[in-house]
Structure formats: C-alpha cells, structure tokens
Amino acid sequence: MANYDYEIINGRKIRVRPKETVSEIDKNGYFRRQPNHFTTLFGDGENDLKAEGNKRYRLVWAKLCHWSNRAAIVRELEGLEDQISVNMVEHAPHEKNLGWEYVYNENNIDPVLGDQFLSEAYYRADDDYQGRTTVPALIDTTTGKVVNNDYNWLTTYFEVNFRPWHKKGVPELYPVELREEIDKMNLWLFDNINNAVYRSSFSRSNEGHFDGVNTFYAAMDRLEKRLETNRFLFGDYVTDSDIRLYVTLARLDIRYTAQLGETKRPLYTYKNLWGYAKELWEIPAFKNNTFFADFAVPPADAKGSVERSFNVRFLKQLDFAQFWGNVDDRSALSSDPEHKLKAETDAGTARSDADVEIEKNREDAAIYAKIHAIPSTEFAKYTEEELPTKKDPASLPPLADTREEDYQTILAEIRELPDGPELSPTANAKSSTAAAEEVKKKIAEPLDTMLNAVELAQYVESAKQFYGALEELETALGATRFLAGDFVTEADAALYVTLVRFELLYSRYLGPVKYRVQDLKNVSDYLKDLYQIPAFAHHTDFAAIIRQGRIEGEKDGFRASTHYDLALPKIDWDAQWKVSTERAYLSSDPTHPIYLGNNRRFYIDPTWYDLGAESPKKEEKETPPSCGCCCG
Numbered sequence: 103m104a105n106y107d108y109e110i111i112n113g114r115k116i117r118v119r120p121k122e123t124v125s126e127i128d129k130n131g132y133f134r135r136q137p138n139h140f141t142t143l144f145g146d147g148e149n150d151l152k153a154e155g156n157k158r159y160r161l162v163w164a165k166l167c168h169w170s171n172r173a174a175i176v177r178e179l180e181g182l183e184d185q186i187s188v189n190m191v192e193h194a195p196h197e198k199n200l201g202w203e204y205v206y207n208e209n210n211i212d213p214v215l216g217d218q219f220l221s222e223a224y225y226r227a228d229d230d231y232q233g234r235t236t237v238p239a240l241i242d243t244t245t246g247k248v249v250n251n252d253y254n255w256l257t258t259y260f261e262v263n264f265r266p267w268h269k270k271g272v273p274e275l276y277p278v279e280l281r282e283e284i285d286k287m288n289l290w291l292f293d294n295i296n297n298a299v300y301r302s303s304f305s306r307s308n309e310g311h312f313d314g315v316n317t318f319y320a321a322m323d324r325l326e327k328r329l330e331t332n333r334f335l336f337g338d339y340v341t342d343s344d345i346r347l348y349v350t351l352a353r354l355d356i357r358y359t360a361q362l363g364e365t366k367r368p369l370y371t372y373k374n375l376w377g378y379a380k381e382l383w384e385i386p387a388f389k390n391n392t393f394f395a396d397f398a399v400p401p402a403d404a405k406g407s408v409e410r411s412f413n414v415r416f417l418k419q420l421d422f423a424q425f426w427g428n429v430d431d432r433s434a435l436s437s438d439p440e441h442k443l444k445a446e447t448d449a450g451t452a453r454s455d456a457d458v459e460i461e462k463n464r465e466d467a468a469i470y471a472k473i474h475a476i477p478s479t480e481f482a483k484y485t486e487e488e489l490p491t492k493k494d495p496a497s498l499p500p501l502a503d504t505r506e507e508d509y510q511t512i513l514a515e516i517r518e519l520p521d522g523p524e525l526s527p528t529a530n531a532k533s534s535t536a537a538a539e540e541v542k543k544k545i546a547e548p549l550d551t552m553l554n555a556v557e558l559a560q561y562v563e564s565a566k567q568f569y570g571a572l573e574e575l576e577t578a579l580g581a582t583r584f585l586a587g588d589f590v591t592e593a594d595a596a597l598y599v600t601l602v603r604f605e606l607l608y609s610r611y612l613g614p615v616k617y618r619v620q621d622l623k624n625v626s627d628y629l630k631d632l633y634q635i636p637a638f639a640h641h642t643d644f645a646a647i648i649r650q651g652r653i654e655g656e657k658d659g660f661r662a663s664t665h666y667d668l669a670l671p672k673i674d675w676d677a678q679w680k681v682s683t684e685r686a687y688l689s690s691d692p693t694h695p696i697y698l699g700n701n702r703r704f705y706i707d708p709t710w711y712d713l714g715a716e717s718p719k720k721e722e723k724e725t726p727p728s729c730g731c732c733c734g
Contacts, residue, residue, distance in 0.1 A: 109198055113189025116219050119201040120234050122304045131313075135297060136233045138252040144263035151249055153259070154665065155267035159249070162220055162239045164191050164202060165355070168296065168349035169253040170238035171730040175345050176257040178387035179443075186260075191220050191237060200233045215246050221249045235444065254292070257342055265446070273443035275342045287335060287343040294321035295350050299358050303664050311669045319366045322375065327687035329374035333381075333435040339444040344382060351379045355614040356413065356420075357397040366621065368614035377430035384429050386444060393424035410498045410553070412561075412613030419558040501553060502650035503607070508641045509599045512513020513592060515637035527697035530587030537585040537593035544571035546600055553611055569616045579624035583688040585633070589636070589697040598632050602642060607651045610666050627683035627706060634680070635695055644675035 107118040128134050145149045177186055189212055191202035202220040207295035211218055215437035221235040227247035250256060254559045261276040276284060294317055302314030325347070328335065336342045350358075354369045370376050382388050386435060388720040398413045398420070408414065433439035452606045516523055526534040543718030544567060578585075585593045601619050608616050620626050648670050 107198070109196065109200055110480055111196070111200065112218060114218055114222070116200045117221060119199045119221075120232070121199075122234070123306060126304065127306050130308035130309065130607045133301045133304035136236075138236075138251050138254065139233055140227065140230060140239075140248050141252045141255075142250065143255065144250075144259040153263040153267070154183075155264070158243060159186065160187045160189060160214055160241045160243050162189050162191055162202070162223075162237055162241060162379050164237045165396045166353075167237050168353060169236070171349045171391060172345045173238040173253070173256050173260065174262045174391045175349070175387050176275065176342070178390060179273055179275065179345075179385075180260055181266060181272045182260060182264060182639075185264070185267040186240075187214060187243070189214070193269075195593065202237060208441075214243055215241065217246070222246075228514070247458065254288075257345065263340060265448075269444060271445045273340060274446045275340065275345070277341070277444075280336055280341065283336065284341055284343050284682070288346055291343060291346050294318065295325075295347060296582065299350060299354075303358075305664070306668070308669050311664055315366075315665075321583060322367070322372065326372050326374050329378050333432050333433065334378070334442070338436040338438050338441075340382065340385070345388075346683055348379060348382045348388060350376065352383070352392050352394070356394060359614050366618055370614070371616060376434050380426050380429045381432055381442065383426045394426075395420075410501065410609065410611050414563065415498075415556055416558045416613075468732050498554065498556070501611075503603070504646070504650070505599045505603060509595055511596045511641045512599070512637045515640060516590070516595075516635075519696070519698065521698045524697045525592050527589050527591075529581070529697060530584075530589055530591065532586040534586050534591035534593055537591055538596060541585070541593050541597045541600075544568075544574070545597060549600065549604075549608065553608060565612075565616070572617055572619075572622060576624050578623045579628045581688065583685050584695070588689040588691050588694075590632070590695050590719075594632060595638075598629060601629055603647055605648045606644065606670060609664060610651050627685050630679050630681055631683045631685040631695075634682075639676075639680075642679075645671060646675075 108115050109118060110116075122133065126134055126136055142149070142151050163174045163175060165171075174188065177183065177188065189204060190206055192205045193199070193201070194203045194205050194210065200219060200221070204210050204218060204220075207213060209218075215223060218225060219235075220237070220239060222242050223239065223246055224231055224235040226245070227249070236251055236253075238251065238253055238256055239248045240256065241247065242249045250259070258276055297323065298314045298318035300312050300314070302318065305311045305314060316533065325335075334340050335347065351369055359368075369379065383392060395417065398417050438444075513525070546569040548564040548571070552568060553563055555561040555564065580590075583595065584590055605617050609618075619629070633642065635641050648666070651666060686695075689695075
C-alpha cells in the first residue's frame with residue numbers, strides 16, 4: 103500500500119487531499135481531470151449495482167460543486183427524496199486540506215454513516231484509492247462504502263434505473279427517442295462548458311488556461327444560437343442536458359469570473375442563454391438546490407485585492423431571487439407553452455401516492471432547512487463585521503494604482519520634444535478641453551466609483567455610465583484617429599492610462615464586466631496606436647500594473663485567480679501592443695500623431711523601440727533631419 107500523509111482528527115486517521123494543480127497537470131501545464139474511480143453501472147447484470155429505494159443509497163453532494171449539483175436536482179425532479187437519502191459536505195478549516203466534511207451535522211458527524219469526512223466512505227470501499235475524494239458520491243448505507251462517484255452517468259441512473267421509485271407524474275428527463283442525441287450533447291457539454299471552466303482555472307500554463315477560456319466562450323456562442331429557436335436544448339421540454347448546462351451557467355457571473363478573467367461576456371448579456379437559465383431556475387428543484395450566496399463567498403484567508411472585490415463589497419446587497427426571478431417569457435418557442443416538463447407515463451409503480459404522503463421526506467426537509475438557515479459565510483469563517491458591505495470606503499484596503507503618475511510622465515516626455523509640441527492644437531476638430539472633460543466625466547469618474555463604491559446602487563449606476571461611454575467611444579473612434587481629431591491631446595493620455603489598466607488590473611475588482619476592451623476593435627486599436635508613440639510605450643509597465651493587483655496570502659495564486667495572478671504575468675504584452683493598426687489613415691495627416699509648433703510634426707520612428715522601454719531618449723545622430731522633429 104502507498105504511503106499517505108495523514109492527520110488525526112477526533113481519533114480518525116484522515117488522509118490529506120491531493121491537489122489538482124499538482125496531481126492532475128500534464129507536462130504542458132494543462133489540467134487533466136482525474137477519471138472517476140467508482141464507475142460500476144446500475145443494471146441487471148450479475149456484477150451491476152442494483153437500484154433500490156427505501157434509502158438504501160445516500161447521495162452526498164456540495165453546494166459549490168456543479169458536478170454534484172446536477173445529481174441533487176435530478177433526485178428532486180424525479181421525486182426520489184424519500185427513496186435516496188441526502189447529505190451535504192463542505193470544506194472546514196484544518197491545518198491541512200482534508201477534503202469534504204459533514205459540516206452541517208452535529209459535531210460534523212453524518213447521522214446515518216457515522217463518518218466525519220467523505221473520504222472515510224471512499225477508503226472503506228478501496229483502501230488503496232489515491233485520487234481526490236469527490237462529490238457526487240453515492241454511498242451504500244448498508245456497508246458505508248462509496249459505490250458510485252461517476253458524475254457522467256449518475257443522473258441517468260436516477261432517471262432510468264430508479265424509475266420504479268419515481269413519483270407519479272415526474273418529468274421524462276431522458277426520453278428513449280432522444281437518448282443518443284442527449285448522450286452526444288452531454289459529452290460536448292463536458293468538454294466545452296462544464297470542464298472548460300475548470301481547465302481554465304486549474305491549468306498551470308497559459309496555453310491550457312486560454313484554451314479553456316476560448317473553448318468555453320466559443321461554446322457559449324453556439325448555445326446562444328441554438329436557444330434562439332429552442333426553448334430548451336432539445337425543444338419543448340427540459341432534459342438531462344439542460345440540467346448539466348444550467349449548473350455551470352448558475353455559477354458563471356458570480357463564481358467563475360475570477361478564474362476566467364475579465365469575462366468575455368457575462369451571462370446576462372446573452373439574451374437567449376440568460377432567459378433560458380432563468381426559466382430553469384424558476385422550477386422548484388433547480389431553485390431549491392442552487393445557493394447563489396455560497397457561490398459568491400471568497401476565501402477568508404485571501405488578502406489584498408480580493409478584499410475590494412465585487413463579491414466582498416456587495417454580497418449582502420445582492421438580491422439573487424429578484425435578479426433571477428425576473429423571468430423572460432420564452433414559451434412562444436414551444437408547441438406546449440404551458441409546460442416545461444413532460445411527465446413520465448410509467449413511473450412510480452413501486453409505491454402509492456399515499457406512501458409518499460405519509461413519508462413527506464422528513465429527513466430531507468430537516469437537512470435542507472438547516473443548510474439554508476446557516477449563513478453562507480459560516481464555513482468561509484467570516485464574521486458579520488468582516489464581510490462587508492463596508493459602509494466606510496476608507497475601510498477598504500488601498501488600491502495600488504500608478505495611473506496618475508504614468509499620465510504625468512507621458513505628458514512630460516511629449517513636452518520635451520523640440521519645437522514646442524502642442525497638446526491643444528486648433529487643427530483638431532474638437533477642443534482638447536472638451537475632450538478631456540468627456541474622459542473625466544464619462545470614463546474616469548464612473549470607473550473610480552465602480553472601484554470604490556460600497557453601495558450596490560451606486561456601483562450599478564456608474565457601471566451604466568462607464569459601459570455606455572465605451573459604446574460611444576467605439577462608435578466615435580471608428581471615424582477619428584484620436585479623441586479630438588488628427589492629433590494627440592492630454593485627453594488621449596488620460597484615457598490611455600485608464601483603459602490600459604482595465605483588463606490587467608481594474609476588472610478583477612468589478613465582477614462580471616460587460617465588455618473587454620480587447621473586444622471593442624476601435625477602442626483597442628486606438629490604444630495600440632498610442633502605444634506606437636514612444637512616450638506612451640516608455641511609461642507603460644505592463645508587469646508592474648499586473649503586480650498592483652496581486653493577491654497576498656496564496657501560495658500559487660489559484661484561489662485568487664489563475665487568470666490574473668498566473669496567466670497575465672506570462673504574456674509578452676509589448677509584442678501584443680507593438681503592432682500596426684492602420685488607424686493613421688483616419689487622419690488627414692497620417693504620419694504625424696503629435697502637432698509641433700511652426701508647422702512641424704512628430705514622426706513615429708520604429709527604431710525607438712530598439713532601445714527598449716527603459717530608454718526614454720533616442721540616440722542622437724550627427725546630422726538632424728531637415729524636418730527638425732524629435733527624430734534627431
């Protein structure tokens with residue numbers, strides 16, 4: 103038997119949980135999820151597991167884990183609450199990570215199994231098991247052993263093999279005529295949606311991280327198109343596939359954002375997917391097994407920028423029921439608009455309605471009542487005072503930001519150019535003062551409010567202003583090279599130092615962002631056009647900007663953000679920004695971005711970059727060029 107690291111807890115010898123970011127990372131830094139270990143199927147074969155009601159089996163799942171969440175939803179949808187018992191687990195603080203624990207029970211002991219940790223049922227079934235002990239776990243209560251942890255098929259076992267124990271009239275989630283298509287869809291969802299988020303989160307290489315991110319958003323676009331003409335994935339009624347998609351969507355904006363990075367698109371901006379997800383949440387089995395506030399709680403031991411995060415600042419003010427309860431009417435897409443679920447016609451033969459009425463799921467109701475009653479902060483170990491809304495903005499940790507310093511140094515270098523550069527030239531179509539005022543009022547001030555607000559209403563109003571201004575900018579910059587016209591002004595420097603930080607620093611504090619700057623083509627190209635001017639490049643330190651948002655107190659940065667703390671620092675930002683955008687042709691004077699006195703101009707000279715960003719001045723030549731500009 104292998105040697106394991108143990109901790110003794112209440113006289114129990116508990117193995118330390120393996121770490122995904124070590125044991126499940128390949129040589130290229132990609133996350134390769136461990137295979138499920140207990141995969142014996144339910145069936146009629148000699149070696150198959152036998153479906154049985156009367157609480158022979160106990161389902162263990164966790165709020166945060168979408169793999170297990172779907173089994174809990176199906177269990178309730180199919181009316182198996184009084185046939186398959188349930189309990190929930192969570193991580194509790196120990197010196198080492200000991201995995202899932204029965205924290206909702208008295209003394210952390212499961213009343214049926216007598217275990218404190220889920221791992222005890224795993225090692226009871228296989229003492230040599232070396233992987234992570236995961237949920238969902240279906241445990242045989244007669245032996246105390248895990249018999250199945252196969253999240254890929256557990257829901258279909260509940261739907262098919264436990265059919266004799268279904269309540270009458272429960273939905274047909276895995277109809278025979280669609281099973282082949284549902285299986286294909288489920289496999290596609292696993293690769294492109296469900297596991298893509300985790301690939302982005304756990305991968306230790308940029309290739310692995312961005313492969314997960316790009317795969318996920320490409321799949322979201324395909325699903326958005328599919329749901330344009332379908333109420334649910336397979337038409338009029340909810341199926342097993344819809345449950346698998348829902349559990350990821352429910353966590354996207356409030357949980358997965360930090361790992362995916364500045365979201366390419368939040369869920370609420372997908373018209374069809376957002377309406378679809380809200381329709382599913384309205385179904386009681388979905389609503390009863392979805393814990394939004396728990397998705398949002400950040401780790402209690404993370405310090406630094408996480409303390410200013412959207413979730414920390416506004417968790418207590420977020421009304422998830424109101425947000426998700428504003429349901430869109432998608433019934434016109436269905437030939438049976440009054441029903442989301444199609445009832446089974448041959449279920450529930452093993453028991454009568456009277457039996458169901460007598461049972462009334464007493465244990466189930468008691469467990470869920472307690473789980474819902476426990477504050478979502480309990481196991482993150484926040485107190486009411488430690489988890490804001492912070493009514494005093496001064497109590498927020500300081501925001502490390504060199505925006506103003508970089509703005510001043512950019513302008514200072516431009517002003518050192520020979521022949522008196524003008525940053526308010528009358529040759530521009532708009533006055534530099536008006537352009538600067540627009541940047542201040544529409545971009546800088548709303549963004550500052552978003553970064554520092556402690557009232558959700560104030561944040562929301564400022565976000566509307568900020569994203570509305572980005573939309574206006576995207577349109578305006580399609581017709582003009584710089585904010586005021588053909589030549590750079592102070593307004594361009596102010597906007598540049600603000601937006602260059604948006605995806606590297608600011609977005610990590612803002613929760614789900616509506617737009618990424620890189621996805622606004624005109625705005626993004628405008629910023630890169632400015633970066634070709636040496637004064638802007640010399641005073642843009644991408645690495646330093648990223649470091650200003652670094653999470654403290656995390657060994658590898660994962661719990662804070664794979665995207666911000668591990669992926670962004672590895673990117674060659676200079677190479678990405680030092681590109682031709684062809685925006686010069688929006689100007690009547692395309693080769694001169696800066697206006698100099700006496701009708702002289704500043705030419706962009708690519709050889710500036712040979713000296714690197716550390717050298718603000720170009721090597722002088724013996725004979726200055728006849729134009730008299732700074733190229734000499």
